[in-house]
Amino acid sequence: GDSVTQTEGQVALSEEDFLTIHCNYSASGYPTLFWYVQYPGEGPQLLFRASRDKEKGSSRGFEATYDKGTTSFHLRKASVQESDSAVYYCALSGAGNTGKLIFGLGTTLQVQP
Amino acid sequence: DMKVTQMPRYLIKRMGENVLLECGQDMSHETMYWYRQDPGLGLQLIYISYDVDSNSEGDIPKGYRVSRKKREHFSLILDSAKTNQTSVYFCASSFSQNTLYFGAGTRLSVL
Numbered sequence: 001g002d003s004v005t006q007t008e009g010q011v012a013l014s015e016e017d018f019l020t021i022h023c024n025y026s027a028s029g030y031p032t033l034f035w036y037v038q039y040p041g042e043g044p045q046l047l048f049r050a051s052r053d054k055e056k057g058s059s060r061g062f063e064a065t066y067d068k069g070t071t072s073f074h075l076r077k078a079s080v081q082e083s084d085s086a087v088y089y090c091a092l093s094g095a096g097n098t099g100k101l102i103f104g105l106g107t108t109l110q111v112q113p
Numbered sequence: 114d115m116k117v118t119q120m121p122r123y124l125i126k127r128m129g130e131n132v133l134l135e136c137g138q139d140m141s142h143e144t145m146y147w148y149r150q151d152p153g154l155g156l157q158l159i160y161i162s163y164d165v166d167s168n169s170e171g172d173i174p175k176g177y178r179v180s181r182k183k184r185e186h187f188s189l190i191l192d193s194a195k196t197n198q199t200s201v202y203f204c205a206s207s208f209s210q211n212t213l214y215f216g217a218g219t220r221l222s223v224l
Binding site: 042043089098105 | 144158
């Protein structure tokens with residue numbers, strides 16, 4: 001079945017560091033890929049999404065490029081801030097347009113001032 | 114203002130008691146969801162509802178049931194709660210079965 005793998009469970013950085021969170025997926029066809037962010041005490045919220053190969057999604061300085069060749073959708077940010085501390089989830093829409101999203105296990109980002 | 118509202122935010126119950134978690138949305142979204150979130154397990158889909166009285170099991174439906182009698186309202190019911198149902202529960206809704214809008218969650222403790 002479809003699946004999403006996030007390599008990093010936790011990431012600790014200092015402000016202005018470069019961020020990469022790896023996301024690889026397994027699915028047939030062209031699933032829509034998502035990045036969600038969850039701040040403490042809140043529900044996840046959409047950061048951005050991409051639906052086609054080579055499409056770049058971006059928001060708030062974060063970006064990721066849909067790469068069907070490597071089945072990846074890695075999240076990057078050039079310079080993180082303390083306010084970026086949160087849990088980040090990569091997700092994909094399941095096959096057959098069932099409305100079901102498949103989430104990775106999440107990556108906790110902690111940014112020190 | 115697009116919003117998914119969950120009530121209550123915090124709940125403590127004893128094992129064997131019945132639990133009702135409620136969720137409302139003001140966006141007229143057709144599809145609604147219930148997820149649970151546990152450390153190390155991420156977000157797991159319990160049930161999905163495609164519209165009024167059109168519900169489908171997710172990945173972990175055992176021990177739960179749902180009710181959707183109005184498009185804007187979706188309830189999660191735990192009949193005779195168990196300690197392993199202690200978790201944070203999130204409701205979500207979507208218009209295009211694509212982008213999900215989540216509520217703030219209900220933290221349930223079953224003692």
